[in-house]
Amino acid sequence: MRSDLRPFFAPAGVALIGASDNPSKLSHGILKNMISYGYQGAVYPVNPKAKSILGLTCYPDIRQVPDPVDLAVIIIPAPAVPEALEACGERGVHAAIIISGGFKEVGPEGAALEKICLEIARKHHMRLIGPNCVGTLNLYTGLNTTFIQGVPARGGISFVSQSGAVGGGVIDYLRNKGVGFAAFASLGNEADITETDVIEYLATDPDTRVIAAYVESIRDGQRFLRIAREVTRQKPIILLKAGRTEAGARAVSSHTGSLAGANEAYRAAFIQSGVIEANTVAELFEIATALDTQPLPQGPRIAIVTNAGGPAALASDSLASHGLKLATLVEDTRQALRTHLNPAAQVDNPIDMLGGAEPHDYAFALNQALQDPNVDATLTILVPQALVDPAEVARQIAQVAQSAAKPVLTCFMGEHSVGQAREILRRAGIPMYTFPESAGYVLGAMQRYAKWHQRTWVEPTRPEGCQPEKVAAILSQFASRRVLGEAESRLVLDAYGVSLIPGALARNAEEAVEAAERLGFPVVMKVVSPQILHKSDVGGIRLNLKSPGEVREAFSEMMTRLQSLLPHADLEGVLIEAMAPAGHEVIIGMRRDPNFGPVMMFGLGGIYVELFRDVAFRVAPLTHDDALEMIFETRAGRLLSGFRNQPTADLEAILDAILRLSHLALDFPEIQEAEINPLLVRPKGGGAVALDCRILLENGM
């Protein structure tokens, strides 16, 4: 699909524009890396001032470079880059990595230069990585266009980083750590190729089993959502997002010059696309490695095999706080353990074989745990004991794990005594942690991904009865307005099939009485005026009007009072509405995120929305399941589904309103915000109706 990115990882030949024979230059380091890791393609240094570098013929210009060459790596001063790109284009090179800095990240002048580079690339149908990046790495083709010293081991993880520094630091750290890479790409300013492009490409790369990413900002959130949802059906994506707090976002924003999107949109998009979010760099690679080396667990039930209780308790805490359970072993397993192990051993889970446990005890207990039908995954813990050889325990675990169809994770607590064991487990592809707490987030992530992977695939669908032409006509009527009040918003929502409390606009007392008689008493009266947004604050709402007389009197009182209170307000009339039946009040909202588009919100209405922040978010378009999950992410979801003998609310009616509002937002980009507050929800089968609503448009201001 994105086969045009192949030259960045597996080119037939690569030219290094700006290659230097001075070993203290980064460009020299790159050239050295290019020829040091087994890359079989052609490597051409380009530099008019040198004849040969590192034994390779040096070319004065890319135009002189012979075939094959399908990737140019450029590391020359920023102002010279456009010319070099032009030359690449003319030479027919369709992929370029610009390592050089001095572009968007340094200010408006650099941004202009970056734009020129992009235009040249587009003209020549050339794809760009960078500028201001660290390059790419492919452990299978041996390509290394970075100046990072050393490479990680070969494996199934491909790592995409929006920060070259994070990429470099990680690679420096991961060498010999048992974390295996397939490919790496540092994307810099993302003038052309973005994280989403590379993720899409890696999905098709047979060497990549797991995609890991460090991300500061996602510019095209809708595309990311679409692509990530597709990719995670095939391989896991684990992502570390910087700028999750305001302070972090500030640090990112000054770094990349791009506006970090609101945290809620990112969080929602990751949930909806099955992307696993890591909290730290360490987590990112621990989760990725477990997914790379181990099968997926088929459920949340974990067995712990240990030679000490304390670390098992810490592991149990960590498992429980990540949604996992200690498996209840079947009686056969317990019987076998009882027969074989030290009589004082604990044969319940955690299986505590006590300090004297020998390597063969580990092998036996782990094997039993793996064969237990109640166990979905295992964690084996060893604390160094004076008389037991950790290396032999590691060998036995590796032996048992060979034929296991369930995850085998280990924690060998310590360092000095377990170095050899670590090496044995590393070679066997078995994750080993120093402290037991890692098991929780690793297995939690594996289990969440396994569930995602198993779920039935449904595309978001469009609710029936949406009438975009009608909305377009209404909106054009209010082209100069910034805010649509309830009366106008009702027209818009009605055109998309959202249920509204029955009501009618009345411009005078007689129309109000007529409307009330049509709706049936008692009724509610609300002022309609473009200048009055907070109707209740000015006494613009009257409840429970029981007769024509009361309606007439309320109308004249309200008009007289508001005219004197707000002499400049256009009082267009009143809305007459039926009194709301009993039910739960919830809030449904939409905010348009600059990166992700419409972000939907659901929460409990009233003062508690703000007090408890009991709200959840999803990016539109939502599937039916997305909307349901959003509701159940809140405590309000529990309240609505029969908490403490309350009747179950009509969840389907809430879903319907959410989906309709989301499609309204998708169809009309000029709608910046929309809110139904409250949406009154009746018990199951009774529906839900909007009692008040408001829409913000981008025009006006």
Place this chain on the structure above:
Amino acid sequence: MRSDLRPFFAPAGVALIGASDNPSKLSHGILKNMISYGYQGAVYPVNPKAKSILGLTCYPDIRQVPDPVDLAVIIIPAPAVPEALEACGERGVHAAIIISGGFKEVGPEGAALEKICLEIARKHHMRLIGPNCVGTLNLYTGLNTTFIQGVPARGGISFVSQSGAVGGGVIDYLRNKGVGFAAFASLGNEADITETDVIEYLATDPDTRVIAAYVESIRDGQRFLRIAREVTRQKPIILLKAGRTEAGARAVSSHTGSLAGANEAYRAAFIQSGVIEANTVAELFEIATALDTQPLPQGPRIAIVTNAGGPAALASDSLASHGLKLATLVEDTRQALRTHLNPAAQVDNPIDMLGGAEPHDYAFALNQALQDPNVDATLTILVPQALVDPAEVARQIAQVAQSAAKPVLTCFMGEHSVGQAREILRRAGIPMYTFPESAGYVLGAMQRYAKWHQRTWVEPTRPEGCQPEKVAAILSQFASRRVLGEAESRLVLDAYGVSLIPGALARNAEEAVEAAERLGFPVVMKVVSPQILHKSDVGGIRLNLKSPGEVREAFSEMMTRLQSLLPHADLEGVLIEAMAPAGHEVIIGMRRDPNFGPVMMFGLGGIYVELFRDVAFRVAPLTHDDALEMIFETRAGRLLSGFRNQPTADLEAILDAILRLSHLALDFPEIQEAEINPLLVRPKGGGAVALDCRILLENGM
């Protein structure tokens, strides 16, 4: 204060009972450790079967061991331990560490043996560590009674562990990690000496600057609370609690044979005593090391000095999520940075010197940050760059840090390129992290402890007007009851000065009318019956009775209906109460924890208590500040202090009720649970009154 524990860490002479000359025995390893780390006192192996071991004269019996000997380390089969202890007592040895297992942890028989050991020790005024433990370590006296291979570096951290395995694993890990120990104690089954005893002793130990603890269970919670509050005024205590989840507690409970207390009580006690809780083993020692090596920050404002934006963003996220802020640098600092650094560098915080930053740039920027009056602590980040020497950066940082009065923490991201730098920083006593996220929890913990350390010291005080004799008399009246309903509970609470909604007991309709007339109409009527606990469930509450007629009618209706509905209930009459004024409903409760005693709860009343679990806990006795903090730990606290234009509630009245209920619980251990639900709180100055209440006693069942 606990100078009787000194022999466990600094004995004049130590005897090893059960010393073996067989190198494959643990006891041989212990003897080797005793003589390998510079311990200057006498070491006496005791074993009737050997003449000498490892060149030391071996004694057949402790009674033959010459002076000086004030510590016995016992590692012989469990059944032989009592006799050995007797001998120690007779020999005048007043401190013994029982390494041997086979006691409480293996079942009732072992528990009986353990009890015998304790009795022998008590008889001889002997203190015991263990049994089933790993022993003690003192890096300053060189004493090592463990069989753990190797010891950590010397420093200011003393580590107390209820798990020998966790202790051993940690020591195995920490060697050469830049974490410095003063002492270590593994406590095993805690037959005699507990974690609290050792913490109390370590407070007086001049070599101990920081106390770290791994804890599974605290048996005497009240004593822990008292001691820990005292100790944390002098030195920090950082604690890792296992069994924080139900699964974790299960693992602990099967391990130590002791009942893990409810998590809420632990959490509350740690907050109230200024104990810093760590979430993982790694956190425990990262926090302890920073507190050991660095000064306390005077506030939450952190400056970041970095050569890359991505890691700074991750650090900023982590700082923000631990309550810290990025410092706003003063203009002088920014000016100096602007003049000195690369013109493209960012001179706002994070100070991003970009990839080319040289060692002298680091020195300059860090120095500027430390001198900035807006900065309370610093984090310096380095990502390996091809052309910069991390070791030289480390040297410069170490140089600047020497004269710093503010914390200097570092993150050198990577491993291969930063090994030498790590060693330089380790020797300089500067914490260095591999990934930027550690900074958040470390600085967060330092800042919390600094605040605790600075706060004015107040002892819990007893509210005036508590009448224990009166309560004793009331409780003796209900000696056979398990539950006291509202009518009886009102009497108890009233005797401790808790404000109640005005009300009176009435046994018949006439008394009810009289009471109503005295209180003033309208009134509330509630049935009084020991068999009816949920009054409203059976229609036992009538609101808003407006006249003598309505009261009379309601009384006869309620009695008739309840007699036929619940023929076996004793209907003692009704409570007539004034109608409640408007206000917020909160809940105040007390549950007696088996380890900690009375645990107080505060939360918002009504359905939201359960839905949002918006509750906080503190262990009695509480100070005024404890109670205030408890309220503000909940979202209800925000609601009560003027959220969204609500009037501020009478917080002092809530505090008063909490403190009175807590002293009631402290004075009467037979009260198992008590609850005021709701407590109606009026706006500030208006007081708070109990609208309903209930007390559970331990008697009856």
